[in-house]
Amino acid sequence: HQQLPTQQAADFLNMSRPHLVKVLNDGVIPYTRVGSHRRLYFRDIVDYKQRRDAERRKALDAMVALSEALGIYD
DSSP: OOEEEHHHHHHHHTSOHHHHHHHHHTTSSOOEEETTEEEEEHHHHHHHHHHHHHHHHHHHHHHHHHHHHTTTTO
């Protein structure tokens, strides 16, 4: 149930705060507002990180498979 401000969430995700705000505005991660400040639930941040990491692994696997098919690793 812990909520984090955008700067702490951005630090956890290893991204800039402005980029995180763009991700939030795109609706990728849910958040709440406390006055003019955005707050994110830690569980939502972890869920996003896991999805992002899985997408990155999938893309990397595809790049490796393509490189192997083209004989780059030979």
